Amino acid sequence: MNGNTIKASAPGNLFFFGEHAAVYGRPAICAAVDRRTYVELAERNDSKILVYSDSFGSGSAQISETGLSNKSFKAPELSTTFDFIDMLAAKFKMARGFELKIRSEVPVNSGMSSSTALLSAIFKAVSGFEGQNIPAEKYFDYLYPIQVKVHGGHASGSEIISSALGGFNKVHKIEAESKTNLKFKHLGVHKFSIIVGNTKVSSPTSLTVGYHIPSLIARNKTFVFSVFDKIAAISEKAEALLTKNDEAKLGKLINKNQELLSSLGLSHPKLDDCIDEARKAGALGAKLSGSGWGGIMFALTKREDAEKVLRAIQTTGADAFKTEVGGSGVL
Template identity: 25%
Template sequence: MVINENMLSAKAPGKLILSGEHSVVYGAPAIAVAVNHYVTATFSPSDTDTLIITSSVLGQSRRTLVQLEHLVAHLDQRFERFLLGELAVQDVLQTPHDLLYYTALQSDSLPSGTVTIHSDIPTGAGMGSSAAVIAALLQLFQSSSCAQQRDDKKPEFFQKVKYCERLQHGRGSAIDAAAVTYGGVLKVQADKVTPLPLELGDGWYHFHTGTPCCSTGETVAAVRAKFSHRTDLWQQFAKITQAFEANIKQPSRLGSAMRANHQLLQEIGVVPAPVSALIAQIESMGGAAKICGAGAHQGETAGQVLVYFPEQNSETLSAQLGVCLTPLQQQLNGAHRG
């Protein structure tokens, strides 16, 4: 195998929302944790006039630099049409690879060569796969050669991730961009990101209920249409997130906060019935669980479910529930080179 000495690589973690999904869009705080599931991107430069992007999820696409010259302006215009109500959020991007090219084109010069993207983050699962892809690509093409991003550069990088991600999720929150940038546990409110010096410890699991039939952007839009005026509802979410942060080391109170969070998520209609039944089973056994992403306003699956069940064996729980529980493992550093 011939190794290309000019090849670059970067990776970015996925995330799980511990508290505050949906309400974070309306200014309430949310808490998330970066997890050890990754998007890895490599780039081999060439002297051709073509940028090739190969994704383990989307397949391969190639476009000449001439074809890419006006892509950023074109997609910015389509996003403005979304803001004006002329386009649905799912119609802003015209091909699945558009977001990848758009992100690559945020570099100072048009890159030519081959980008290869591999992901072990399930798509549409509430784990921030889009933000992780964006962050890995931005790391590839940023001017700094440092493997680990400096803390003072992270706010600027966070804004870049958020800016690109808007094409996918519309008026979504900043929480995915924050988690993949900073790593660890963090609180997000509006655009303010506060890293929390916490280690969650044992008893945390997650499992995949299946990819929802509707995108994050669609579900966020559906909730907005029905509940954007319900300030009382978002205030209740905010109180639960505050309780979650205050009781992170107190299992009984933490479980109560998660169960209350689940009830509010059911109220806004983003927990499909089969997922709700599984969570009810976990609660009947003494644990707590909730969706930890946008969920879904249609269909029977809702991406990832977060489970808190301290002092229990994951294999025993998995057998009893009929699902595969994965122990939650924190990732501390966020997106980085290498």
Template identity: 30%
Template structure:
């Protein structure tokens, strides 16, 4: 058996804007998705996940639920790089970390799967290889070429400042050491009720709200830059406060302002706003959606450590599951 895992991620600021070239800050978390590969005597690959099942035939054809088709893309990429191209039948069982939508579950699962497949096919993979393999899956999950911020954060296993450059298109990533101001913490809230929107749907909704009719790489730099003028001031402020002696109240205010921009773009929901109001009423410094948003999206709450218990209780009474999360320190890895 081969077992591999990879971290989830949280975007502190910059979701959606990052697709158009704005800088974003993302962190890996201490929660991890895991996959177990066990070889079989069959001529197919069986995929079992918490979100659906599927299979890949010896001819490389995928069948199953669309939500996990991204795993087919990961296998296709890794297998194409193997030297002998010898197909191996196996069962892949994925174990979900419990992290809600918005915490990079698709990138985490893809990265863990990539590591396990490299072991299976005898490939010595560096971080660039794992990033590309993860992005292959993310392109299916996102309904188009994604920014790469999820894949970069998960694969590096360290906080990232991420920017997407154009003409030619490339991703610029910088690992940084980020620390929350003394006495503060993050909570993650799962706002799922009865339905989930896809990341692709939210990317399209953001584009429509901003009257964008072309892919990011087809826009002029002037149009792209105009999209995130207001956001860029927020980004600089957030980065300045992520230090031990940072101002928690100011950091919370900046996160609130980032959320207001995203809400105006139509990617928040009634549930996200409800959970956010509960957190703010319980004395959180700030709260914003994290990730693509939409139905079932995650909410990031920033608060004093001593206020966390009261906020979690209030959210629970409101019907929301929440938990404290820490900045992770490891990228994808083999467990056995």
């Protein structure tokens, strides 16, 4: 190795409103969180790629003319990392190898967009390593194809905006002539009191986004899309309330969004347990975030009730923590 080292990080994400509906062209509102994924890239003096993950061990590959060859890793979770580097190696015509160290604060398979945080951080480091000055607004074009693969053939791409740009954003996927674009609108800075509960029930997004919802649509498209339209209406109402920082009414919309997601079979007994306890402890609103079927939920609280809500969620056996929302994107 030589002295060329690049560090990058990107945040996880919360869906305040609109997950799942966003995959099918409805608007969503999401926000970056203060839990991040960190990568450190160090140049090698050969064409090998070595990856070291705090969570999933190590792996290696060799740069070839068409991308990567001789991929080797034990943990299946590293496949996304190597697939993405493979794509970038071909796109950037990479020749120099590197070592990549990964450390993440974002719970995996939780609905907190851990894979998108990782992809954003890797892209920042690798594109910088290759001398590509790509603005965060363009990350969607590079990350969306691999996100579709990770999510089982379907994705909204909404989380990419949170991880790349940070802040609160309204996002809307547009399909046009076989090309997918994402419209987004920054919704300002909001200092909400948010408690996240991690059920510790692993919930890969591919199970709900790639399997469950498509199967529901195949059998009852009219019902599913009517629910998505109701969720879209909630997202539109929430945008107006965000400009007023009307937490009480936002909480009611959060609860309504959860009710609609539950009607699609996306909740889980442990999610319901955490949500019920949070509400009983005074949360203004509580819902799942992301894929559902486990993973995380969050509660919007008054600041004076935050500790009480946190402890209530912990009584279920879930992990609970405070998070700041709407912070920095990729760095």
